[in-house]
Amino acid sequence: MLHTKAHIKRLISRALEKLVSQNILPESALEREIHIGEPKFKDHGDLSTSLCLQMAKEARSNPRQLAQRLVDAMELPDSMLASVEIAGPGFINFRLSDKALHDGLRRIVRAGDGWGRFESRGVKVNLEFVSANPTGPLHIGHGRGAAVGDALARIMRAAGYDVTTEYYLNDAGRQVRLLTESLWARYTEVVREQYPEIEVAALPEDGYQGAYVTDMARDFARQYGPDMARSGSPDRDLLRAFALRWATDMIMSTLSDMNVKFDVVYSEKKLHDDGKVAHALSVLRERGLLYEQDGAVYFRSTEFGDEKDRVVIRSTGEHTYFASDIAYHLDKLERGFDVLIDIWGADHHGYVPRVKAALEALGHDPDRFQVLLVQFVSLVRAGEKVSMGKRSGNFVTLQDLMDTVGGDVARWFFISKTHDVALDFDLEKGMSEDPRENPARYAQYGHARAASILRRWSEDLGRSLPDPDGVDLSRLELPEEQELIKMMMRLPEVVKSSAEKRNPHVVAAYLVDMVRLFQSYYTQYKNDPVLPRASSDPASWNWAKSEARIVWVNAFRTVTRNALTLLGLPAPDYMKAPENESDETPNEKN
């Protein structure tokens, strides 16, 4: 549809130029951006513009009259347009010709997997998300960030951005020391089951209580044996490295169940070891933006719009997380990224101004740093919110959730709504228990259905996929068929809009709308099927119509698959009926 919109814009701007040269319109008419929209009502045509309503004042004319002059000045008839009408207060409505639809359909088939993908625009984007501390299991809020981030990466890549996804691993701070001590304590407990005489190390006061630390300790004991515990002297480097690797593996495995992977895992420790933190602070110091007070070192972030100055080095000599974050974001820019996008939980929103302040202080445009704040996810059980504090005992991990409902269902749930609205996940209704209420399955089902038709065409009837250039597409006469073509033609601009809004739910909403059109067609025209019935006589069958419809079904399948892929969801060719399966999630790769 971008293609046809551009075509209409050219027609209009040529007409405007003509009117300006005849002194009917002022020069300023050429500067206005021409916006072509899709009207809500079908009787208003396929595309429309309110340009004349907007221009009426400066043109000193009433909108309808202006519209009439504009239409008269357009080079019509045009092969892409079946009609051009002036309507209402001064809208110009365009109806697409059959040729425009057929060209569009052919373009989709020709593009295949490339439909909805744009040429590179040469913009390097760093997209950082999740970045949870490697000290325990992910919670459900992390899941939302992960799903949104991964889908956004796919969509922005399709829109032509050069995207690198990144996980910032906080492996340097106090939390990791605590995890190390917690592992040591649990390890001694585990070993004491065999060697009752040894002394158990106490769990630190703020240590990690979760049962997973004991699992970790058992793995440690299995790998390194009981000697360290028996000796009573911990090898902290070894324990730390083991704990980090174990926790990171656990996190990545959970993410992988949701089909989320990262291009880069960036270590905070390495940031320090490579001197990046010292580097960033020295740049700030050179610029006179650091000062000392009560033994701590402050950054003058108030000079850049923050509400108060922030500590970068504590009186103990330790760097704050903020100091690492400054260095990290500076490093991203120095690695050549044009745009930095971070996905954070909404509770961190207060952190945004200080990071922007730091980047500005370091001489960069703060608008290159963008933060997507993702609102909270709460769990609901029996109509009541479930408290999810780690201490409350009914902490539900992301892994638990996916084990219950399946990775792609969880993923769909997270991206199907805009990120700036709080979500309730109802455990009791549980999307897995009634897949009919599940739009992800609905979309996949549409794909499987189309795949099934194509399969019967090639396998049962022994025919090959027709070349769209050799098929008479005018056999697609039903209004539903034409509506679906227009819908499919919209994918590229949906991708563009979703990427620009930084919001994957745009693609999700589009996908469901498109599949609904197909399902509606499918059920309504069961007595006028795509394929010949077994009972019918092949000689009397309208093969030309079947061929046109097969091209159309194939295009639908392609566009559906492309949209599912953009969201990181599988596009299965077969799906099992839910009645026969308990809660197993189909996960076929096409």
Place this chain on the structure above:
RNA sequence: GGGCGUAUAGCUCAGUUGGAUAGAGCGUCGGCCUCCGGAGCCGAAGGCCGCAGGUUCGAAUCCUGCUACGCCCA
């Protein structure tokens, strides 16, 4: 007290960047399986777009002020 976000059908949410008559799903009610996959489809009921002003040809959308909820910071 300051800041960020949200407010649209009984419930969960869309709303193409200010356009024409407000859109889905779930739930409710009523229909559709000799038929390419019923995980489906068709129809009906359901609305003061939180409230009050403002901007203009035109507002769910933009501006101001309230109210309620969530979250940050004091």
